[in-house]
Amino acid sequence: MSSIEVWSSMGYAARVILVILVAFASLLFFIVVERFIAYRRAERPAEKAPSPPRRQLQRRMHTLAAIKVTAPMIGLIGTLLGLINAFAGVAMSGGALDLRMVGAGIAEALVMTVLGLVIGLPAWWAHAFFAAWAERILAQQEGVRSAIG
Numbered sequence: 001m002s003s004i005e006v007w008s009s010m011g012y013a014a015r016v017i018l019v020i021l022v023a024f025a026s027l028l029f030f031i032v033v034e035r036f037i038a039y040r041r042a043e044r045p046a047e048k049a050p051s052p053p054r055r056q057l058q059r060r061m062h063t064l065a066a067i068k069v070t071a072p073m074i075g076l077i078g079t080l081l082g083l084i085n086a087f088a089g090v091a092m093s094g095g096a097l098d099l100r101m102v103g104a105g106i107a108e109a110l111v112m113t114v115l116g117l118v119i120g121l122p123a124w125w126a127h128a129f130f131a132a133w134a135e136r137i138l139a140q141q142e143g144v145r146s147a148i149g
Helices: 003-009 012-042 061-093 099-146
Strands: none
Touching: 003 099, 012 061, 012 099, 061 099
16 A cells, blocks of 8 residues: 555544644654754854853753653554544444454554654653753853853
8 A cells, every 4th residue: 555545545643644744754853953953053162152051951851851752652652543444444344344444544543653653752762862952062161150250
């Protein structure tokens, strides 16, 4: 079953969930790139650039935390909708089981599960990575301040 066939077999709610997950993936990519650039700048020696405050280092971390928790849950909702569609296909077929309707619902469920995890797990890793990086930068800044003062 191709991607086009899966999309066309999805209901309206499943399509909305898929669009939300794609938006999460785009936002995750943007945040990871932006945070990487910001943290690389923050590691520059103090004479080249002023040290960013804690608030600036922790920018968008709440959004990353929200994506890491929410994406798998939205994927789970999509999974349940796909299974509902699969069982609705069984119920609508009456006595004769139409495997195409059941297969479309199961494919929808699996796509939503995979997308939720493919977005949620990297968000989890990125959040942990950037939180540790921010703490390391802040510890270095404190060490420099105590050495100067």
